[in-house]
Amino acid sequence: MVQPSLFPPSAWTVTEVNRYLRDLLESDHNLGDLWVQGEISNFSRPRSGHIYFTIKDERAALRCVMWRNNAQRLAFIPKDGDSVEVHGSVSVYETGGQYQLYADTIKPLGEGALYQEFLRLKARLEAEGLFDEERKRPIPRWPKRIGIVTSPTGAALRDMLNTLRRRYPLVEMILAPSPVQGRDAPAGIIAGLCDLNRAAVPDVILLARGGGSIEDLWAFNDEGVARAIAASDAPVITGVGHETDFTIADFVADLRAPTPTAAAELATPNRDDLRIDLSDASQRLAQIVHLEIGDQRWRLNELLSRLGRLSPETRIQGDRQRLDELTNRAITSVAHYMEMQRAHLNAAEQRLTDLNPQTVLSRGYAIVSHADADANASSVRSVGQVKKGDVLNVRVSDGEFGVEVKDS
Numbered sequence: 001m002v003q004p005s006l007f008p009p010s011a012w013t014v015t016e017v018n019r020y021l022r023d024l025l026e027s028d029h030n031l032g033d034l035w036v037q038g039e040i041s042n043f044s045r046p047r048s049g050h051i052y053f054t055i056k057d058e059r060a061a062l063r064c065v066m067w068r069n070n071a072q073r074l075a076f077i078p079k080d081g082d083s084v085e086v087h088g089s090v091s092v093y094e095t096g097g098q099y100q101l102y103a104d105t106i107k108p109l110g111e112g113a114l115y116q117e118f119l120r121l122k123a124r125l126e127a128e129g130l131f132d133e134e135r136k137r138p139i140p141r142w143p144k145r146i147g148i149v150t151s152p153t154g155a156a157l158r159d160m161l162n163t164l165r166r167r168y169p170l171v172e173m174i175l176a177p178s179p180v181q182g183r184d185a186p187a188g189i190i191a192g193l194c195d196l197n198r199a200a201v202p203d204v205i206l207l208a209r210g211g212g213s214i215e216d217l218w219a220f221n222d223e224g225v226a227r228a229i230a231a232s233d234a235p236v237i238t239g240v241g242h243e244t245d246f247t248i249a250d251f252v253a254d255l256r257a258p259t260p261t262a263a264a265e266l267a268t269p270n271r272d273d274l275r276i277d278l279s280d281a282s283q284r285l286a287q288i289v290h291l292e293i294g295d296q297r298w299r300l301n302e303l304l305s306r307l308g309r310l311s312p313e314t315r316i317q318g319d320r321q322r323l324d325e326l327t328n329r330a331i332t333s334v335a336h337y338m339e340m341q342r343a344h345l346n347a348a349e350q351r352l353t354d355l356n357p358q359t360v361l362s363r364g365y366a367i368v369s370h371a372d373a374d375a376n377a378s379s380v381r382s383v384g385q386v387k388k389g390d391v392l393n394v395r396v397s398d399g400e401f402g403v404e405v406k407d408s
Contacts, residue, residue, distance in 0.1 A: 022091050055084070070105070118248070136254045137254050147206070149176045205234050238255075
């Protein structure tokens with residue numbers, strides 16, 4: 001029989017009880033790192049940014065809280081009725097005397113298994129080299145034709161078309177419609193990629209869809225889709241989901257964009273930037289042309305100068321001048337020679353004039369010759385050539401007359 005204590009135990013305060021239970025729960029490693037699955041109810045997100053909800057199954061419920069810093073990183077925002085998996089740790093809310101799950105991650109139910117499959121496929125394809133940067137092709141700067149693989153009824157297509165028309169209206173856009181979620185999506189995406197490469201031959205292909213859960217995006221984690229992207233002749237830009245979403249297709253693609261709109265932006269130049277680049281290029285071209293023309297003009301002048309120095313025309317002009325000089329010298333020499341000859345001629349003429357018999361006769365002299373003989377042969381030059389009784393012919397300046405010799 002247990003004897004009652006003479007000193008009754010001291011009573012605990014409510015705070016002490018709750019604190020003890022909190023320390024007890026937090027010291028249990030199983031409760032410090034666990035996943036709990038169930039259905040969301042009583043979901044609320046006040047202005048503080050924290051999230052409060054209850055997760056339940058058919059027989060029980062568990063209150064949960066997620067602080068704002070964790071809530072801001074959520075890619076998936078649940079709502080009442082969603083089946084989810086919540087990760088966190090169990091502790092006691094001392095003020096309310098309630099134990100609750102302090103959550104740090106919320107995923108749609110089944111995402112854990114899908115995520116593990118995603119990691120296995122990613123590791124295998126990465127080992128094959130499908131993610132290597134060396135095999136990724138550059139995106140053409142000035143595409144003429146862009147192929148698009150996406151749902152023809154989704155908002156992603158509308159956003160991409162609007163972006164392409166706004167940024168680069170010159171480009172031709174060709175759509176290969178395909179479902180982007182569900183059982184038929186992988187086959188549709190593969191067919192779209194093959195059809196574009198075979199028939200349209202685009203410069204680049206956009207593979208895109210809007211955001212969603214991991215199940216919604218699962219078609220882009222398909223191995224066949226990944227290999228079709230790697231085998232594409234044209235480079236592929238993916239824009240799948242939101243910025244925080246990553247799929248196998250993103251790793252295989254030549255370029256990953258965070259959203260469909262961003263994919264359209266990465267595929268095209270901005271026409272406003274093109275105007276600026278064109279203006280800058282025009283100015284640079286004008287400067288280059290101006291400098292080149294100046295250089296060529298200087299070279300042309302230099303060549304013309306050299307050609308002028310080497311030209312036969314210069315030599316011809318020099319020879320022409322020398323010819324003029326020689327001509328003038330020849331003319332002067334000839335004139336001088338003619339003048340000298342004229343002087344000699346005049347002197348000879350004067351001498352001939354002085355020796356002309358007629359001139360001698362005009363000075364009072366006469367030519368006496370025998371009248372009966374040739375005058376040239378019978379000119380009387382000596383007294384001994386005549387005798388008394390000879391008839392002589394006397395020629396004077398103005399005529400002739402006969403004489404007879406009376407005495408000899």
